[in-house]
Amino acid sequence: MQKSDSLKVDSASLIDLKAELFRKQEEFRAQKLQSQNSGFIKGKHTISTKKSNLSSKKNAGVSQRAKKDYEEKEEEENVFERSRKALENKTKLYEQIARGSGISGK
Structure with a gap:
């Protein structure tokens, strides 16, 4: 990188960036709350398809x-x-x- 290509970061741009991040996080939380019953966020299925960990999985035939x-x-x-x-x-x-x-x- 050359000196002319460097970005200038000042306190105003950092505050703007933090405000935008906060706004996006709040949007996500609102979408998550609205979709808890339906299981979808913006057309994506939110129910995890990952393998569950061993401690939460019941062994077959235990009872x-x-x-x-x-x-x-x-x-x-x-x-x-x-x-x-x-x-x-x-x-x-x-x-x-x-x-x-x-x-x-x-």
């Missing part, structure tokens, strides 16, 4: 897996409860045998 895990946990608790009752009955039986009163009911 089914959670339901299956819950059912398995309930089944394990039921098995545990039945085992506990069977052991309590055995304990009572052994206590009767240890006292020498024999086995009653069989």
Whole structure:
């Protein structure tokens, strides 16, 4: 660049530039607010076609897996409860045998 090609920038031109930028930003905001329901801005579709990030995407089958895990946990608790009752009955039986009163009911 030569000295004659340089641009002169003064405070008035900077203020004009900032005012124009602000005006364009306000126009964009107004268009965005008007088009939120329609999904379009000046003929362009505004709904993002970008791939969503992994944290906002739900994995397929998560709720089914959670339901299956819950059912398995309930089944394990039921098995545990039945085992506990069977052991309590055995304990009572052994206590009767240890006292020498024999086995009653069989």
